[in-house]
Amino acid sequence: MKIGVIADDFTGASDIALTLAEGGMSVAQFIGVPDRPADATLEAGVVALKSRTARVGQAVHDSLAACDWLLAQGAEQIVFKVCSTFDSTAEGNIGPVLEALAAKLGAQHVITCPAFPENGRSVYQGHLFVSDRLLNESGMQNHPLTPMTDPDLRRVLGEQTSWPVSHINAQTVTHGPDAVRAALPDGPAMVIVDAIHDADLLTIGQAAKGEVLLCGGSGIAIGLPANFGAQAATPHWESVTGRAVVISGSCSIATRGQVDQYRKIAPSKEISAEDAVSGAVTASTLADWVQAQPGSPLVFSSADPKVVQEAQLRFGRDTAARAIETLFSDLAACLVQRGFARFVIAGGETSGSVVSGLKATELTIGPRIAPGVPVVRIGGTDVGLALKSGNFGDRDFFETSLKVMETSS
Numbered sequence: 404m405k406i407g408v409i410a411d412d413f414t415g416a417s418d419i420a421l422t423l424a425e426g427g428m429s430v431a432q433f434i435g436v437p438d439r440p441a442d443a444t445l446e447a448g449v450v451a452l453k454s455r456t457a458r459v460g461q462a463v464h465d466s467l468a469a470c471d472w473l474l475a476q477g478a479e480q481i482v483f484k485v486c487s488t489f490d491s492t493a494e495g496n497i498g499p500v501l502e503a504l505a506a507k508l509g510a511q512h513v514i515t516c517p518a519f520p521e522n523g524r525s526v527y528q529g530h531l532f533v534s535d536r537l538l539n540e541s542g543m544q545n546h547p548l549t550p551m552t553d554p555d556l557r558r559v560l561g562e563q564t565s566w567p568v569s570h571i572n573a574q575t576v577t578h579g580p581d582a583v584r585a586a587l588p589d590g591p592a593m594v595i596v597d598a599i600h601d602a603d604l605l606t607i608g609q610a611a612k613g614e615v616l617l618c619g620g621s622g623i624a625i626g627l628p629a630n631f632g633a634q635a636a637t638p639h640w641e642s643v644t645g646r647a648v649v650i651s652g653s654c655s656i657a658t659r660g661q662v663d664q665y666r667k668i669a670p671s672k673e674i675s676a677e678d679a680v681s682g683a684v685t686a687s688t689l690a691d692w693v694q695a696q697p698g699s700p701l702v703f704s705s706a707d708p709k710v711v712q713e714a715q716l717r718f719g720r721d722t723a724a725r726a727i728e729t730l731f732s733d734l735a736a737c738l739v740q741r742g743f744a745r746f747v748i749a750g751g752e753t754s755g756s757v758v759s760g761l762k763a764t765e766l767t768i769g770p771r772i773a774p775g776v777p778v779v780r781i782g783g784t785d786v787g788l789a790l791k792s793g794n795f796g797d798r799d800f801f802e803t804s805l806k807v808m809e810t811s812s
């Protein structure tokens with residue numbers, strides 16, 4: 404293995420696995436830290452954790468365990484994959500995890516760049532933009548678990564780490580990889596690097612050749628496969644047919660648009676936080692409903708910020724979130740037992756729960772459905788998944804996912 408990735412959520416793991424696969428590397432996504440060695444022919448391995456919203460100590464512990472496993476598989480470069488909207492809290496988990504990984508790997512500085520231009524995320528003057536809005540005006544300020552209220556990544560990361568946080572600006576990046584390398588500080592530092600276009604990420608990738616530790620969204624990996632001699636490719640896919648369901652626990656603006664759109668063409672059922680917390684709706688009754696519907700139904704808890712906020716005040720943020728996640732995880736487990744073969748899941752935390760419910764341990768990566776979202780297959784099965792990050796995909800995403808799963812390529 405050449406590149407080892409530690410991803411702080413499951414959709415993010417698929418996102419960067421797609422980047423590496425399209426960069427021409429053979430790649431697999433592992434669900435949690437595997438208890439056995441990876442296939443020796445793999446060039447990149449992505450360990451998907453559910454550490455973004457875990458307690459700091461747990462996130463550090465899990466990330467170090469993933470790092471140990473990746474190093475044991477021969478990984479020469481470790482990437483800590485975080486959200487392209489830098490989702491975190493004042494305590495972490497990005498800063499503490501990076502500090503721990505840097506200590507383990509003996510890294511002096513950590514190039515950090517969440518830019519993902521194809522999905523509208525750019526970093527300029529140390530500030531993160533989502534399309535033409537600063538992060539804190541992009542809708543991310545209302546995120547149910549990690550509201551992002553400060554667009555200055557130097558400040559955001561600075562609050563989470565005792566390391567100095569420095570910055571390499573866009574002008575330096577346009578001067579090429581040597582200029583970026585020359586701008587890296589001598590002493591220990593987390594280094595936020597600006598990137599506006601894919602070309603900037605390619606430059607950063609070249610500059611990062613030989614660096615043991617990097618941090619970013621999937622964009623940070625655009626330039627990395629070429630450092631190991633890989634050439635761009637389209638991942639292979641064998642069609643998955645069979646009954647399908649769409650499960651959405653993401654409350655992002657993009658997902659709510661996709662839910663509105665899909666409800667026009669498929670049966671749908673909304674689950675409230677109260678339904679899940681009170682146990683009024685159980686996984687098996689929900690599975691009965693899904694099974695009785697024609698076509699590929701949608702089950703969703705996606706709601707607007709006001710509804711989410713009310714539920715959080717009433718039940719507690721974590722209680723509401725975990726009750727919905729557990730319900731969806733149990734639902735998926737019921738449905739796979741009843742022969743369902745295609746699952747489209749919206750939301751990183753939601754995907755983490757559902758994939759665990761499906762008892763998946765390894766995913767193979769297929770072609771893209773949308774930027775940042777591949778189709779994936781549970782290793783050794785005919786079960787196909789789309790794990791969609793909250794903010795990704797256009798309004799037809801759910802329908803498109805089902806079609807891409809059916810099509811060999």
Ligand SMILES: Nc1ncnc2c1ncn2[C@@H]1O[C@H](COP(=O)(O)OP(=O)(O)OP(=O)(O)O)[C@@H](O)[C@H]1O
Pocket residue numbers: 412414546547548652653654655658674675676704705706710711714715723724725727728749750751752753754791792793794
């Ligand atoms: N109606 C609701 N009320 C309260 N919490 C909810 C509701 N619906 C979903 N949630 C919770 O909100 C969280 C949404 O996070 P999730 O990561 O799944 O989506 P996302 O943040 O949009 O996606 P991503 O992390 O990929 O950007 C989940 O923990 C989910 O259980």
Ligand SMILES: O=C(O)[C@@H](O)C(=O)CO
Pocket residue numbers: 412414415416418419485486487488519620621751775792793
């Ligand atoms: O980087 C992103 O935005 C996504 O891959 C993600 O991590 C959302 O959960």
